Amino acid sequence: QSVLTQPPSASGTPGQRVTISCSGSSSNIGSNTVSWYRRLPGTAPKLLIHSNNQRPSGVPDRFSGSKSGTSASLAISGLQSEDEADYYCAAWDDSLNGLYVFGTGTKVTVL
């Protein structure tokens, strides 16, 4: 179902910076804002970034988002062990009658 493409995995050591990419098209990322979610094992996803680069209250400033054209990225600086999780990008897609699309997901491993 996913129409947004992410790398399947990313890793880093504690304290490092990790970046996750999200590639879409003109009907989704190219036309609408991007959100990022983190899903820890056994828990519901949590919103990390919305409107491309806005952090909800309570999300540390170690998490930052950006968008350019039909691609977006999430950066995690000062990597911590609790950051080991699955990360998903998402955006509204204007094709057909409109739908919300998620990325393929990226598993972040803290080495």
Add this chain to the structure above:
Amino acid sequence: QLQLQESGPGLVKPSETLSLTCTVSGGSISSSSYYWGWIRQPPGKGLEWIGSIYYSGSTYYYPSLKSRVTISVDTSKNQFSLKLSSVTAADTAVYYCARHLALDSSIDYWGQGTLVTVSS
């Protein structure tokens, strides 16, 4: 603090209809600032958006599921519901209800999720 809670059978037989309800507490479902959706995650796979509904009743469905999905809202009970017909094993998943921000479609609140298994 807003809370969303899914309820419904955890086991559904093939070819039958999956029915789930999401009860919203700590806030009103009747707000133009939000809309309400269902997302699922099959075992070992990623997140899949199923569809969403505004309090007014306007709906959006994922195209490949549209023929089998109905999402409805009951503002008097502050609930919204999902019905997925003719289920198969491929519909086995953790089902989440969620709140979208109308501003940018992001999902700021999620239910805890409920596992629905399709099996005879």
